[in-house]
Amino acid sequence: MSITSVADATASSQRRETDLLELVKSMESVIREAEPRIETEGRVPIEIIHQLYDGGLFRSFLPRELSGLEVHPVQWLEAITELSRINGSVGWLGMLHAGGTWCEPEVMAPIIEKDRWITAGNLGRAAGKAYRVDGGYRISGKWPFCSGSPEATYLYGRAMLYDENDELVIHPVDGNPWYITGYFPRQDVIIHDDWDALGLRGTGSGHIEVQDVFVPTEMVNELGVHYRAYDRPLYRAPFNLLAHSAHAIGLLEAALDEFTKQVHKAAAHGSLRQARLGNEQIHQHAAGKTDAVIRSLKAFLMDATNAAYENAQDHGPVEYEHRVRIHQTNVFCVQTANEAMHYIYQQTGSPGIFRGTRIERIFRDMTVAAQHTIVGDASMDRVGQYLLTKDLPSGPQIDVSSTGFIMGPHPQFDTKASDAE
Structure with a gap:
């Protein structure tokens, strides 16, 4: 262009x-x-x-x-x-399936010309082992929770890098294992049809596996968060992760819709409880409170998104506080929506317990979505760590020894990304 x-x-x-x-x-x-x-x-x-x-x-x-x-x-x-x-x-x-990629335009162009770019994989669990070879890497691994794998044209999985002595390679920036992620063509991947969960049953989130697959360097993200192939505002913050919040809000809207429909259904013959549905104060309270939760979560989500996107116009990556706020927004929105879902579902009564009803499916979907590690309530401690240490001479200090809840690079490591190249 x-x-x-x-x-x-x-x-x-x-x-x-x-x-x-x-x-x-x-x-x-x-x-x-x-x-x-x-x-x-x-x-x-x-x-x-x-x-x-x-x-x-x-x-x-x-x-x-x-x-x-x-x-x-x-x-x-x-x-x-x-x-x-x-x-x-x-x-x-x-x-x-948002279409993101870490590959350069000249690598992507011939792929896009031949097929749809639909990817699936797991960036959270480093279940793979990677070894450098001429022209790329050889990668083996088996990853769970690979949503969308049945229709994906390319798949991926995070791996830890090992040297020729089978020793783990440590990243010089943060002292953690050196993680890389490669794209695998569908024909090189074993897709296991083993997804059988309580909810989100249609996501095809089973295991994928590769066995000593060669991945050329141009299809590998070698530097993780320290590199962006497309250095423009949309790619300077983990905006894609905020869809966890949007997803939970949408499910809560659906639950309120279904509760309202149930209120206006004719009660089963002889069911006094169903006949009273919508007429009890607690039912009316549940409807009013759920609507308030939906509207407030939408405002909270959009405020964080707009603020980060405005910051991304001039900062790549966005300033650290915005990355912290993105994680805070996700955890708060998903867990608050999940709590509100339980409240409105409880008021539905027996019509909500039968397999195949929409309110029952929505409840199951929310329950599973809220279990995702990236939105776990316990990880709100990272936000607290930031708030309590950001103004100290050595701050902020964030625990980055486990799951990357907050996108790096982290200010506690003053080594520049270029040192990792």
């Missing part, structure tokens, strides 16, 4: 961002009709996947020069919220 076409591209991008929400709304009847298949087959029908890709949602984070939308994150999160309201499994895949 030439510099002279930036204005036209921006206008086009704004139109396409608006279309994302319209696309999702236009697909509601198709997705609702497919819900029994989604639950029983353990995946989303491929025709829905292709429609979401071709319509743009699954290309939201794909760079503009690769036929992607490179959206404003707020518009994308609004679309994910609506998609999750329609169906939790499809909304979850909307979060994960």
Whole structure:
């Protein structure tokens, strides 16, 4: 794309961002009709996947020069919220099949020309072993929770780097193991059909496995958070992770919708409790409180997103406080929505306990989504660590010895990313 076409591209991008929400709304009847298949087959029908890709949602984070939308994150999160309201499994895949890539444009271009760029994998668990060889790496590993793997064209898994003596390589920036992640073509991957969870049953989140697969250097992210192939605002913060919040909000909206529908249904003959549904003070309180939670969580999410995106115009990566706030937003939104879900579900009574009802499926989806490690309530301690140490001469000090809840690089390590090259 030439510099002279930036204005036209921006206008086009704004139109396409608006279309994302319209696309999702236009697909509601198709997705609702497919819900029994989604639950029983353990995946989303491929025709829905292709429609979401071709319509743009699954290309939201794909760079503009690769036929992607490179959206404003707020518009994308609004679309994910609506998609999750329609169906939790499809909304979850909307979060994960966003089109992001760490490969350079010249590497991506021939791939995009041949096929859709739909990826799936696991960046949280470093279950792989990688060894440097001429021209790239040889990687082996088996990763769980690879949502969207049934339809993915490329898959990935985080691995720890080992040297020729089979010794773990330590990263010079933070002293942790040197993690790398490679893209594997679908034909090189064993996809295990073993996803059988309480909720989000249509996400195909089973194991994937590779056995001594060669991955060329150009398909590997060797520097992790210390490198960005596309140094533009959308890629300077983990905006994609904020879809956890959008997903939970959408599920809570769906639960309130279903509760309201249940209130207006005719009660089963002889059921005094169902006849009173909506007339008791606690039912009315639950509806009012749930609506307030939804609206406040949306405002909280959009405030954090807009602030980080504004900061990303001039900072890459965004300043550390925004990265902390992104994690805080995710944990608070998902766990608060989960608590509100339990409250409104409890008021539904016996109609909500039967397999196959929408409120029952929504409840299961939320329960599973809230178990994701990146939004675990216990990880709010990282936010507290930041707040309590940020003004100290040596601060801030964040525990980075386990899961990377807050995106690095971390200010407690003053070594520049270039030293890792």
